[in-house]
Amino acid sequence: MSMTTILQHCLTGISLGGAYALIAIGYTLVYGILRLINFAHGDIFMMAGYFMIFSLASFPWPAAILITLVVTTVMGIAIERIAYKPLREAPRMSIMISAIGVSYLLQNLSTYLFTAIPRGYPEIPFLKRIFRVGDLSASFVTVLTPLLTIVLVVILMTLIGRTKTGMAMRAVSKDFETAKLMGININAIVSVTFAIGSFLAAVGSILYFTDRMSVTPFSGTLPGLKCFVAAVFGGIGNIPGAVVGGFFIGIVETLLVALGYSTFSDAFTFLLLIVMLLVKPTGLFGEKSVEKV
Amino acid sequence: MKKKISKPTIYSLGALALFVAFLYWLDANRLTQGMVISVLQKGAILALVATSMNLLNGFTGLFSLGQAGFMSIGAYTTAILIIPVKNLDGVYYMNGVHPAIKALRVVMAQAPPFMQTIFPFVALLLGATIAALVALVVGLAVLRLKSDYLAIATLGLSEIVRSIFSSPQFDQITNGSYGLNKIPNFPPMFFGLIPSLITPFIITGVCVAFIVLLINSSYGRAFKAIREDEIAAEAMGISLYKHKEMSFVISSFFSAIAGGMLAMYMRSIEAKTFSITLTYDILLIVVIGGIGSVTGSVVSAFLVTAAKEWWLRFFDQPLSLFGFEVPLFRTGFRMVIFSILLMIVVLIYRKGLFGTNEFSWTWLTSKKARRKP
Numbered sequence: 001m002s003m004t005t006i007l008q009h010c011l012t013g014i015s016l017g018g019a020y021a022l023i024a025i026g027y028t029l030v031y032g033i034l035r036l037i038n039f040a041h042g043d044i045f046m047m048a049g050y051f052m053i054f055s056l057a058s059f060p061w062p063a064a065i066l067i068t069l070v071v072t073t074v075m076g077i078a079i080e081r082i083a084y085k086p087l088r089e090a091p092r093m094s095i096m097i098s099a100i101g102v103s104y105l106l107q108n109l110s111t112y113l114f115t116a117i118p119r120g121y122p123e124i125p126f127l128k129r130i131f132r133v134g135d136l137s138a139s140f141v142t143v144l145t146p147l148l149t150i151v152l153v154v155i156l157m158t159l160i161g162r163t164k165t166g167m168a169m170r171a172v173s174k175d176f177e178t179a180k181l182m183g184i185n186i187n188a189i190v191s192v193t194f195a196i197g198s199f200l201a202a203v204g205s206i207l208y209f210t211d212r213m214s215v216t217p218f219s220g221t222l223p224g225l226k227c228f229v230a231a232v233f234g235g236i237g238n239i240p241g242a243v244v245g246g247f248f249i250g251i252v253e254t255l256l257v258a259l260g261y262s263t264f265s266d267a268f269t270f271l272l273l274i275v276m277l278l279v280k281p282t283g284l285f286g287e288k289s290v291e292k293v
Numbered sequence: 294m295k296k297k298i299s300k301p302t303i304y305s306l307g308a309l310a311l312f313v314a315f316l317y318w319l320d321a322n323r324l325t326q327g328m329v330i331s332v333l334q335k336g337a338i339l340a341l342v343a344t345s346m347n348l349l350n351g352f353t354g355l356f357s358l359g360q361a362g363f364m365s366i367g368a369y370t371t372a373i374l375i376i377p378v379k380n381l382d383g384v385y386y387m388n389g390v391h392p393a394i395k396a397l398r399v400v401m402a403q404a405p406p407f408m409q410t411i412f413p414f415v416a417l418l419l420g421a422t423i424a425a426l427v428a429l430v431v432g433l434a435v436l437r438l439k440s441d442y443l444a445i446a447t448l449g450l451s452e453i454v455r456s457i458f459s460s461p462q463f464d465q466i467t468n469g470s471y472g473l474n475k476i477p478n479f480p481p482m483f484f485g486l487i488p489s490l491i492t493p494f495i496i497t498g499v500c501v502a503f504i505v506l507l508i509n510s511s512y513g514r515a516f517k518a519i520r521e522d523e524i525a526a527e528a529m530g531i532s533l534y535k536h537k538e539m540s541f542v543i544s545s546f547f548s549a550i551a552g553g554m555l556a557m558y559m560r561s562i563e564a565k566t567f568s569i570t571l572t573y574d575i576l577l578i579v580v581i582g583g584i585g586s587v588t589g590s591v592v593s594a595f596l597v598t599a600a601k602e603w604w605l606r607f608f609d610q611p612l613s614l615f616g617f618e619v620p621l622f623r624t625g626f627r628m629v630i631f632s633i634l635l636m637i638v639v640l641i642y643r644k645g646l647f648g649t650n651e652f653s654w655t656w657l658t659s660k661k662a663r664r665k666p
C-alpha cells in the first residue's frame with residue numbers, strides 16, 4: 001500500500017472517528033449520570049437520519065438541519081421521560097431492559113413508517129464538495145467532521161466545567177442522592193443530559209450518513225454499540241476519553257476494512273471491549289485522573 | 294408410608310396426556326394444520342432458549358445478552374453435520390466444501406442405518422458441547438464483569454461469533470454470507486414411535502425438566518443466593534466464581550441445543566439469523582413471562598410466538614371494515630404493537646405474567662394463593 005493510500009484511509013478513519021466520538025459522548029454522559037447503558041442511543045442516531053431525509057425533502061438545508069437537531073433533541077428528552085424516569089427507583093436490570101425495549105420499539109416503528117428498504121440520504125451540496133491536496137482528495141464533510149467534533153467537545157467541556165448546570169451535572173454524577181438533598185433538580189439535569197446526548201447524536205448522524213448515502217432502520221445498531229465500546233475504552237463517564245475512543249475505533253476500523261478484513265472489523269471492536277474491561281476496567285483515562293460527568 | 298397422589302399431580306398428568314394426544318392428532322392432520330404445527334414447534338424451541346436465558350438472567354442474576362451467539366454455534370454445528378452428503382456440493386456451490394468435512398460426512402454416510410437415526414441427536418449434543426466449551430473459556434474472563442458490563446461484553450461476544458461465521462476466511466466451513474440450506478427436518482425418535490413432528494417437544498421437555506431440577510437442587514439455591522446478594526452468598530461459603538461459571542455454561546449448552554433445533558426447523562440458516570435482534574426477541578419472551586419463572590418463560594414463549602406469527606398477522610394486512618379502509622394496518626404494524634406491549638410490561642406490569650412464581654393448579658383455582666408474595 002502506498003503512502004497516499006494509507007493517508008487517504010487515515011483521513012476517512014478520522015472522519016468516521018469524529019462521528020463516533022460525538023455519539024460516544026452521549027453514552028458517556030448518560031452513563032455518568034444514570035449508570036445506564038442507553039441501548040436506544042444508536043436508534044436515536046438512526047432516527048435523526050430519517051428526520052434529515054424528510055425535512056430536507058421540503059425545506060432548504062439550513063432549516064432542515066435545524067429541524068433535525070431540534071426534533072432529535074426533543075425525542076431524546078421524551079424517551080427519557082417516558083421510558084426511564086418511571087424506573088428510577090427500580091433495579092438496574094429493569095431500566096436496562098427498558099432501554100432495550102425502546103431500541104426495539106424505534107427499530108420496529110421506523111420499519112413500519114419508512115419500510116426496511118434503504119433510503120437514499122440526500123446530498124447537501126456544500127458538504128460534498130471535493131477538495132484536493134496533492135494526491136489526497138476529500139469531500140468537505142471528511143474535513144469538517146473532526147474539526148466540528150473538537151469544537152463541540154470544547155464547548156461541552158466549558159459548559160460542564162464553568163456553568164451552574166454543568167456543576168449540577170457533575171454533582172449528580174458524583175452522588176445521586178446527595179445531589180438531590182442539596183436541592184438540585186435531578187429530573188431537569190437528567191433531561192439536559194439526554195438533550196445534549198441526542199443533540200450530539202443528531203450532529204453525528206448528519207456527518208456520518210452524508211458519507212454513507214443510505215439509512216435503514218437497523219443502521220443505528222452497530223454504530224451505537226461501537227460507540228459504547230469507544231466510551232468504555234476511553235473510560236466511561238469521561239468526555240475526552242470518549243472522544244479519543246471514538247477516533248481510535250474509527251481509524252482502526254477503516255484500516256481493517258482497507259486491509260480486506262471488513263467482516264472482522266466489528267469483531268475487533270468487541271474484542272477490544274472485552275480485553276479493555278479485563279485489563280483496565282476503568283478505561284484509558286481512569287475515573288480518578290480526569291473529572292467525570 | 295404410602296404416598297398419595299395429590300390432585301395437582303393428577304391435573305398435570307391429565308394436561309400432559311391431553312397435550313400429547315393433541316400432538317398425535319396434529320401429526321395425523323399435518324397437511325391441514327400447518328400453521329398450528331409451525332407455531333407450536335417454534336414456540337417449543339424458543340421456550341428452551343428462554344428458559345436457559347432465564348436460568349442465567351433470572352435465577353443467577355447475570356444479565357447476559359449472548360444467547361444468539363451460542364445458538365448460532367449449535368445451529369451451525371448441527372447443520373454442517375446433518376446436511377445430506379448428496380446436497381453438500383450444492384449447498385457450498387460458491388466456495389466448495391472443506392475436504393475434512395466432506396471426508397467426515399462420507400464416512401458418516403457409510404455407517405449402519407441405526408447409527409444414521411441417532412446422528413442428528415449426536416449433532417445437537419456436539420453443537421451444545423462446543424458451545425459449552427466456548428462458554429467455559431469465555432466465562433473465565435467475562436464473568437468477572439458486573440451487570441451492564443457483562444451485558445455488553447456478552448452482546449459483543451455474540452457479534453464476534455457472528456462475524457466469524459460470516460467471514461470469507463471460513464467460507465468452506467460455514468459458507469460465509471450465503472449460509473447453509475437443505476438442512477433436514479427434525480428426525481423421528483424411537484424408530485418412528487414418536488414422529489418427527491413431536492421430536493422438538495420431547496427435546497425441549499427433557500431439557501426444561503433438567504433445568505427445573507437444577508434450579509430446585511442445592512446448586513439452584515446457590516444461584517438464587519448469588520442473585521439476591523453476592524456478598525452475602527460469598528460469606529455463606531458459596532463459591533461465586535464456580536456457580537456463575539456453571540450457570541453460564543449450562544445456559545449456553547441449552548441455548549445451543551435450541552439453536553440446533555432452530556436450524557432443523559428453519560431448514561436454512563445464515564449468520565444474519567443470529568443477530569442481536571434474536572437475543573432481544575428472546576429477552577422479550579423472558580420479560581413478558583416474568584424474570585425468574587420457568588413456567589412463565591415457557592408459557593410466554595408459546596403465547597408470544599402464536600401472537601407474532603399467527604394471531605396478530607391481521608395487523609399487517611390492509612383491513613376494510615364496512616367499506617372503510619382502516620388506517621395504520623400495513624406491513625410492520627404487528628411488530629410496533631409488539632414493541633408497545635413490551636414497553637407496557639416493562640413500565641407498568643413489571644413482574645410479567647408470572648413474576649418470580651411458578652405456575653400451579655392451586656394458584657389457578659384459588660384467589661387467596663395469588664396474594665401470597
